Amino acid sequence: MAQPQATGQQQTERTNGAQPVNGMQFGIDVKPGMIDVVPDEEARLIVRNVHAYYGEAHAVKDITFAMRSRKVTAIIGPSGCGKSTLLRCMNRMHEEQRAARVEGQIILDGENIYDRSVDPVLVRRRIGMVFQKPNPFPTMSIADNVLAGYKLNRVRAGKGDLAERCEVALRRAALWDEVKDQLNRPGTDLSGGQQQRLCIARSLAVDPEILLMDEPCSALDPLATARIEDLVKELSQEITVVIVTHNMQQAARVSDMTAFMLLGRMIEYGPTTDMFTTPRDERTEAYITGRFG
Amino acid sequence: MEVGDMGLPKPVARESVESLRSSKSLTPTRRSHLSDRIFFHVTRSLAVLVLILSLLLVFELLRGSAEARAEFGIGFIWGTTWDPVAEQFSTLPTITGTLAKAFLSLLIAVPVSLGTAIFLAIYAPRWIRTPLSYIVESLASIPSVIIGLWGLFIMVPVVRVLQIWLKDNFGWFPLFSGPAIFGVGVLAAGIILAIMITPIIAAISRDVIRTVPRAQMEGLLALGATRWEAIWKVVLPYGRAGIIGAVILGLGRAVGETMAVTMVGGNAFKLVTSLFDPVHSMASQIASEFTEADSNLYVSSLIYVGLVLFAITVVIEIVAQLMIWRITKGQGEARHQA
Ligand SMILES: Nc1ncnc2c1ncn2[C@@H]1O[C@H](COP(=O)(O)OP(=O)(O)OP(=O)(O)O)[C@@H](O)[C@H]1O
Ligand SMILES: [Mg+2]
Numbered sequence: 001m002a003q004p005q006a007t008g009q010q011q012t013e014r015t016n017g018a019q020p021v022n023g024m025q026f027g028i029d030v031k032p033g034m035i036d037v038v039p040d041e042e043a044r045l046i047v048r049n050v051h052a053y054y055g056e057a058h059a060v061k062d063i064t065f066a067m068r069s070r071k072v073t074a075i076i077g078p079s080g081c082g083k084s085t086l087l088r089c090m091n092r093m094h095e096e097q098r099a100a101r102v103e104g105q106i107i108l109d110g111e112n113i114y115d116r117s118v119d120p121v122l123v124r125r126r127i128g129m130v131f132q133k134p135n136p137f138p139t140m141s142i143a144d145n146v147l148a149g150y151k152l153n154r155v156r157a158g159k160g161d162l163a164e165r166c167e168v169a170l171r172r173a174a175l176w177d178e179v180k181d182q183l184n185r186p187g188t189d190l191s192g193g194q195q196q197r198l199c200i201a202r203s204l205a206v207d208p209e210i211l212l213m214d215e216p217c218s219a220l221d222p223l224a225t226a227r228i229e230d231l232v233k234e235l236s237q238e239i240t241v242v243i244v245t246h247n248m249q250q251a252a253r254v255s256d257m258t259a260f261m262l263l264g265r266m267i268e269y270g271p272t273t274d275m276f277t278t279p280r281d282e283r284t285e286a287y288i289t290g291r292f293g
Numbered sequence: 294m295e296v297g298d299m300g301l302p303k304p305v306a307r308e309s310v311e312s313l314r315s316s317k318s319l320t321p322t323r324r325s326h327l328s329d330r331i332f333f334h335v336t337r338s339l340a341v342l343v344l345i346l347s348l349l350l351v352f353e354l355l356r357g358s359a360e361a362r363a364e365f366g367i368g369f370i371w372g373t374t375w376d377p378v379a380e381q382f383s384t385l386p387t388i389t390g391t392l393a394k395a396f397l398s399l400l401i402a403v404p405v406s407l408g409t410a411i412f413l414a415i416y417a418p419r420w421i422r423t424p425l426s427y428i429v430e431s432l433a434s435i436p437s438v439i440i441g442l443w444g445l446f447i448m449v450p451v452v453r454v455l456q457i458w459l460k461d462n463f464g465w466f467p468l469f470s471g472p473a474i475f476g477v478g479v480l481a482a483g484i485i486l487a488i489m490i491t492p493i494i495a496a497i498s499r500d501v502i503r504t505v506p507r508a509q510m511e512g513l514l515a516l517g518a519t520r521w522e523a524i525w526k527v528v529l530p531y532g533r534a535g536i537i538g539a540v541i542l543g544l545g546r547a548v549g550e551t552m553a554v555t556m557v558g559g560n561a562f563k564l565v566t567s568l569f570d571p572v573h574s575m576a577s578q579i580a581s582e583f584t585e586a587d588s589n590l591y592v593s594s595l596i597y598v599g600l601v602l603f604a605i606t607v608v609i610e611i612v613a614q615l616m617i618w619r620i621t622k623g624q625g626e627a628r629h630q631a
Pocket of ligand 2: 083084085132214
């Protein structure tokens with residue numbers, strides 16, 4: 001299994017070998033095929049030799065790649081390959097589970113978020129996350145759900161400011177029209193797809209610098225999906241977005257870069273157009289063309 | 294069903310319906326329902342039995358207290374004389390004493406037990422969690438007379454020192470103005486009750502907190518909350534109906550507890566105005582005086598006290614149910630989706 005991957009890497013090494021290798025200064029073994037597709041100055045979040053475990057289970061194996069600043073990175077791969085786990089490593093949510101453990105480095109603006117001196121709370125304020133399963137807070141109204149994160153850190157926000165922020169977040173998440181007359185109802189009164197958009201609005205309201213979205217459209221109809229895809233593209237003007245999706249067309253539509261994962265490893269990473277037209281690895285091709293997974 | 298309505302050729306449709314019925318038999322056989330029916334009847338009879346027993350209890354309390362109720366009426370509740378010699382009975386001091394001790398114990402026990410529950414459910418690593426859980430649970434089953442003995446010999450002297458210190462430094466504060474010489478009194482009784490109800494509240498709250506989905510806490514953590522914020526704003530609110538239930542169970546025990554509070558309460562029939570006053574309670578009064586009650590009116594008055602105590606617990610239970618109902622009203626079925 002390691003064999004085809006090595007071939008893919010050698011190819012890239014030949015073509016891109018001259019470019020400076022990202023983050024060499026951290027002195028870790030770098031996989032050129034993954035990391036040098038993103039030039040140093042464009043890298044916003046660098047994942048380096050990351051392993052993630054659930055107790056003994058090794059869910060993410062030695063992944064190294066870099067997310068480009070103000071671009072959308074899609075992560076694709078069959079169910080259970082470790083996409084969610086990798087995503088949760090990126091804002092230090094993985095360690096919140098029992099017996100879960102992360103090794104390696106993830107570098108945000110030159111700082112390793114797994115450094116002992118780093119406070120995970122501050123990491124999560126900058127790197128937001130939309131979970132795979134919608135998890136609105138049942139004891140809070142729709143408006144309070146949206147503002148839950150915003151209210152945490154901002155002291156003394158005016159009432160008007162809160163209402164406006166709530167509306168803007170809900171509009172961007174394409175939910176405003178459906179809920180504007182029932183902002184005081186509990187967040188869990190909404191349908192599954194509405195809850196999903198409520199959770200998107202909730203993470204937008206805190207103005208993250210990087211947004212991690214785990215299958216944000218899995219429960220949405222085509223219209224709402226299109227609006228969330230528009231949102232993702234709009235967001236990428238200002239922030240860096242990472243999106244996990246099972247929908248190849250969606251990955252092709254919204255992302256600039258695509259990463260393909262299989263059995264906990266990252267098989268291939270590169271510009272989306274290259275990945276979908278001329279994948280280097282045969283397993284990527286097989287997955288994209290629907291021959292397995 | 295009108296087969297023709299579906300625009301299908303009649304014979305074909307009827308045949309398929311017929312064959313379905315014979316092969317997979319959707320019509321229930323008696324056998325598959327028998328166990329359901331037995332179970333239903335057994336559970337219903339048990340429920341009815343419980344209902345009858347509680348009605349009998351109320352009936353007995355009413356019957357036994359009839360003489361006292363006829364003699365003293367509702368004034369029994371707010372009068373302050375308890376004089377077996379003159380056969381004058383009314384029991385406000387024990388009512389207020391019972392409630393004062395019970396609420397003081399809640400004041401102490403709720404923060405302690407919630408802290409314990411949160412620690413056990415969320416923070417504690419497994420090797421601490423399991424033994425500590427066992428300890429908490431076994432504390433709940435220590436007989437109250439043993440806790441009372443411990444209280445009398447070990448806790449009361451400590452409380453006495455605390456009382457003297459409080460009186461010396463904060464004696465101007467009305468609650469600390471009483472006699473600080475005994476050790477026994479409201480404060481000691483409140484503390485001993487708190488010790489008795491903390492394990493109950495902690496054990497139940499821990500179970501409640503553990504049923505809160507992890508995704509709930511993670512949801513707020515991912516927005517940049519500290520663990521404390523996530524627990525306070527998401528986890529506890531999510532489980533608040535269950536936690537209130539736990540607190541009410543503790544309050545119920547505190548109100549009805551007899552032995553330990555008799556031992557450390559001081560048992561003076563007098564309205565309490567300070568934390569240091571000796572205090573009597575309804576349950577202690579009934580237990581300690583029943584054997585010496587020598588007249589019908591005396592016995593009847595003690596049963597009347599029991600009736601009032603029963604009414605108080607019923608009211609507490611109703612208030613608790615109302616609170617839980619108000620809280621869960623908005624959440625209804627939607628809770629389960631989260
Ligand atoms: N809480 C957990 N405890 C133990 N193992 C887990 C846990 N969560 C995930 N795993 C395992 O880790 C591996 C990766 O899971 P992950 O959720 O990251 O997959 P995924 O790529 O997101 O899949 P999907 O597309 O179905 O969401 C799987 O093999 C799974 O069995
Ligand atoms: Mg997943």
